[in-house]
Amino acid sequence: MPIRMSGVQFRLHGAILGILFPYFLYVAVAKSTDPSEVHALKAIRSSLIDPLKNLANWNSGDPCTSNWTGVVCASMPNDGYLHIEELQLLKLNLSGTLAPELGLLAHLRILGFMWNNISGSIPREIGNITSLKLLLLNGNQLSGSLPEDIGYLSNLDRLQIDVNQISGPIPKSFANLSRVKHLHMNNNSLSGQIPHELSRLPILLHLLVDNNNLSGHLPREFAELPSLKILQLDNNNFSGSSIPASYSNISTLLKLSLRNCDLQGSIPDLSKLPHLMYLDLSSNQLKGPLPSYKLSISMTTIDLSNNFLDGSIPTNFSGFPKLQRLSLQNNQLNGSVPSSIWQNITFGGNDTLFLDFENNSLTSIPVAFHPPANVTMLLYRNPVCANAKQPDLVRYCQPQVEKQTSGSSTNSNINCIPCPTDIPYEHNPMSPIPCLCAVPLGVGFRLKSPGISDFPPYIADFEINLTSLLKLFLYQLHIDRYIWEVGPRLSMHLKLYPDKSNLFNVTEILRIQRMLRGWEITLSDTFGPYELLNFTLGPYANEIPNTSKTGLSKGAVAGILLGAVAGAGTVSALATILIMRRHSRNQVASKRRSSSKFSFKVDGVKYFTFEEMALATNNFNDSTQVGQGGYGKVYKGILADGTLVAIKRAQEGSLQGSKEFFTEIELLSRLHHRNLVSLVGYCDEQDEQMLVYEFMPNGTLRDHLSSTKSKQPLSFAMRLRIALGSARGIIYLHSEADPPIFHRDIKASNILLDAKFNAKVADFGLSRLAPVPDVEGIVPGHVSTVVKGTPGYLDPEYFLTHKLTDKSDVYSLGVVFLELLTGMRPILHGKNIVREVSMACQSGMMFSIIDNHMGSYPSECIENFVSLARRCCRDEPDARPSMSEVVRELECIWQMMPEADATPSESMATDSGKIFTPSSSSVTRNQYVSSVGSGSDLVSSGFPLIAPR
Structure with a gap:
């Protein structure tokens, strides 16, 4: 039986801890920064000039425990010291030079001196910091050449040295940066040829080396880069070089910018670049006709100005629904001014199209020439202007400047x-x-x-x-x-x-x-x-x-406090023994309904008193009860401001309920997504623990799949929407929550439906934080934990090994998908839904188990949905799709739905938050704010927010 302590006993317990805890904390915090790293920081400080005294606190105390400016530390396993993990000195008006002792910070992950006035060269010793992920030196006055040693940084993700005065060649050793995604070296004085060895970088996304003095030929081997999205080489001198035809094979390319590079030859065939959206080949010496092939429909910008291109403007320069700029000025183009360019563009209020055809040899215009008001066209210094007969053509024939930038x-x-x-x-x-x-x-x-x-x-x-x-x-x-x-x-x-x-x-x-x-x-x-x-x-x-x-860092704090907690635990145990002895002599059974000074408080979450909860539920009248489970009862309540809420009240003495109470508050207080249930507030008095949620008028998904409870069967389109909404809520937990979260109890009764049947994942009492990277940056593949959850939804691998992973949630969601398809319960009369569906599919009887309450449905969509659900429920975690793959496949199935089933009212939100329907791809800001407002529709009656476990 749990021991209840009075206020006096709490104060006694606190007093004992208050006396001894600082001692244990002092012992734990006595851990100090690695002496070699302290020496390095002092050397770094002596090399810098700090006129604004931003580094004044570097003159005293320990770097880690005294919070030196820009210094973030971590505690390493089996090590008696704290180590520098980040050194970030952004825009502190520092000058001077970078000390070679930077190389002694062997555990550094982020090194940042952005936007200062630091001069001198980059120390080659930085190449010794093999743990380094971000090297951020942009916006200084660094000079000299790039050290070959930087190529030894095997964990480097981002190199930013742009906006400096660095000269010399790009080292070939950079080809060894196997984990680098971003090479930003623009706005320097780099020279020589771009090493073709950079084509070996397996995950390079962005190569920005514009505004340098690079020369030679463009490496044709760049076609071998498997992930390249942006290639930006403007304002270099590749005299005599042409654009390699192999660049048409960089299928991932989004932006190709080669402005003012002294390139020659013709424009290669770029029709094989399906995602290309930005093409700038202006101010070169390119010759020949404009491309006659079809460019990507994603194009927003095409700039081929200031070349020697000839021929007419082909019809393929139309059909770009996202086009914003087409610049062809200062070429040798002839023929007619096209009017088809804007015909496939649906202009919104802010959409514009800028067409610059100045200084060519265009001689005529179509008979019906009426560009929309959103189109700005420049025809100055073309023959068509000299022979213009239409009065309204005059405005296009004047020298103009672009719109406000x-x-x-x-x-x-x-x-x-x-x-x-x-x-x-x-x-x-x-x-x-x-x-x-x-x-x-x-x-x-x-x-x-x-x-x-x-x-x-x-x-x-x-x-x-x-x-x-x-x-x-x-x-x-x-x-x-x-x-x-x-x-x-x-x-x-x-x-x-x-x-x-x-x-x-x-x-x-x-x-x-x-x-x-x-x-x-x-x-x-x-x-x-x-x-x-x-x-x-x-x-x-x-x-x-x-x-x-x-x-x-959080890891360091955890390590430091570990000793304190251990010592304090001993003190706490002694204090508890004393209090229990006193408690056994002076036990008083009394219920406290007033707010306790020891109540649990959470910033940003509303705190309710017991009296407010009693008033909202008519003193917890049975008529307001809408659910009951192992945790306790659920009531429908009306707050003083008229807001309808669901109140989950823990039953007295529920230890498990107490754990879930604090877990759910801690998690939901920082989770915000339209497919996760919102926490309104909580009540935590000495004998009462209640969670207050937004009320979900349409109850749980399980209610609507039950033939005895469902008032109106769900159509297949509605079920697919619910599946997609649930998946989006879970991918937010896995990928965007900080830190990520494993739900651990996904089931149909924990998926709630608002007034418009939008799905929201609920009940985070069993959730666990996902593993975080260790000191080497490696993320453990699982969390070892006691098995908890609901039979029928449990991942078999988790059940056997106690290893919880993101694929455990995928399995549980797969079971929910099977429920949506069949209406069956996960386990009923000894039959398991996963096994039953597999047997039906293997015997060719798949459609015999589809829930006949959903009415008509597209068979191809059903087949794809069943296939996805079964793959989610595979025994081996590695054989299951990731949650991002689940969302993508559901979106594809949705796009296959006939127009009749995909009505605009069944709109959904993408992972980035944009609302879309099959007939619409974007909305205005006000539409978005309106659609995701701060609360759901309130109605006078509905189903419980929290279903029984």
């Missing part, structure tokens, strides 16, 4: 009361709370190689993309201003606002900062790679330890 917006709202001036508050223009005053974070952000030419049509997509990656709501981001810079590169200033409150908390600031500074997010291919220019804390600066640094 920058933008800005304002936060002010004339209908709002001005914000207080003691702190730099301002109105969040997109806040769902009108006139909310808040203090934003400022972020300098630049797209280094975007795949677009005009930003306004893509602003909504960018906002959705970035906020989903940063795990923010759309209304928390405001693009304050943007401007196109030479490159072209798109620079912008972003403001990030706290969620429905005035200020960010420190944890959230550090999370966002870490994700941006550590390149933990990857934007959509449309926007390409980004760079962080600055991260402005403003009034938050005094709240963040040393502004840009947190001293110890």
Whole structure:
């Protein structure tokens, strides 16, 4: 029987711990930084000039335990020291040089000196840091040549040395960087030929070496790069070289930019590049006709200007629905001005098309020539202008400048009361709370190689993309201003606002900062790679330890506290014995219904008192009970503001319930996805634990598959939507939650349906955090844990080995898919659904087990859905698809659905948050905000939020 302690006993227990815990903590924290790394940091500091005293705290204390600026540490297994894991000194106005002692930081993963004024050469000793993943030296005044030793960094993911004065050749040793994805070496003085050996890089995505002095021939071997997406070589001198025909085989290529490279010959056949969206071959010496083959329909930008191209503009230069710019000026083109270019483009309010045909030999126009208002066309210095008969043609024959290449917006709202001036508050223009005053974070952000030419049509997509990656709501981001810079590169200033409150908390600031500074997010291919220019804390600066640094990583903190916890555990045991003895003499049985000072508190989650819960449920009247399970009872409640909620009340003395209570609050407080149930708040008083969720009017999926409970059968289209929504919720847990999460109890009764039958995954009481990378960057393949879950849904491998993986959730979801298809329960009368479906399929009787309540359905879609479900339920985890593959296959099945079944009302959200239907691929910002609002539709009656276990 659990021991209940009175307030006095709690205070006694706390007093004993309060006296002795600091001692044990001191013993544990006595672990210090590796002396060789302390020596290295001191040498690094002596080589730098710090006029603003940003590194003043490097003069005292231990680097790791004293939170030296920019230093993040970790504790290594079986090692008596702490080690430097990150050294990030972003834009601190540092000058001087980089010390060779950097090579002594043997455990470093991130080395960053971006946007300072550091000169001198890059120390070759950096090549000794084999653990290094990010080498970020861009935006300085570094000179000299690139050390061959950098090619020894076998774990390097990103090399950024752009915007410096580095000269000499690109070392051939860089071909050994087998894990590198990003080589950003643009805007330097690199010379010589690009080594063809770089074609051996197996996962290289972006090669940016524009604005250098490179020469020689373009390596035809680049066609062998299996993953290359961006090849940007502008403003080099490949005199006499032609564009290799082999480049047509780089099937992954999205952007090919070879502007002003002194290239000769003709344009090769690029029709085999299915994803190409940006082609810039301008300012070369290319000759011959324009390509007569069909380019990718993904094209946004085609710039072939300032060459010697001749012939007419072929009809294949139409049919580009996303085209923003077609530049053919300063060539030798003749014939008619085409009018078909814009015919396949559906212009939205912000969509534009810029056509520059200036200074050619175009002689005529079609009879009916009426470009839409969204089209800007330049025909200046063409014969057609000299012989123009139509009066409205005159406007196309004037020298013009392009439209504005920058933008800005304002936060002010004339209908709002001005914000207080003691702190730099301002109105969040997109806040769902009108006139909310808040203090934003400022972020300098630049797209280094975007795949677009005009930003306004893509602003909504960018906002959705970035906020989903940063795990923010759309209304928390405001693009304050943007401007196109030479490159072209798109620079912008972003403001990030706290969620429905005035200020960010420190944890959230550090999370966002870490994700941006550590390149933990990857934007959509449309926007390409980004760079962080600055991260402005403003009034938050005094709240963040040393502004840009947190001293110890989570792993280090865990290691440091381990000794303290062990010692404190001993003290706690002694204290508990004393208290139990006193408790046995003075046991008092009393129920406390008032709020306890020891209540569990969670930032950002609403706390309810017991009285509020009793009032919401009419004192937990039986008429409000809508469910019951091993954890306790579930009630439908109405809060004081009229919000309908589901209240899960733990039964008294439920130890398991207590564990699940804290687990679910901790997880749901930081998970935000439209396919996960939302936690409204909780109640934690001495004798009461309750979780408060959004109410789901249509109950559980299991209810709708039960012939006794279902009021209206689900159609196949609805079932497929539910499957896809569930899968998207789970892939968010596996891939986007930080850290990732294994649900461990996916089942039909834990998939809830809102008023529009959108699926939301619920009940995280058994969930476990996924394994995180160890010191070598290797992620363990599983979590070893006691088997928990629901019979019929349990992964056989997990059941036998106790090894929980992401594929365990895939198995459970596969069982749910089989339930959707058959209506059967996972286990009923000794029959297992996985085995029953397999036997039916093997005997050619698959359609005999399909639930006849769903009505008509496309047989091909059913077959593909059954195949996917069976593969999810394979015994061997490696034979199951990943969750991302599950989502992709479900999307493909959805696209196969006939128009009648795929109605616009059955819209869904993609992983990035964009709403789509089979007939629509995008929505406006306001439509998106409306569709994912802060709560679900409220109705007067419905099914329970939480079903019994």
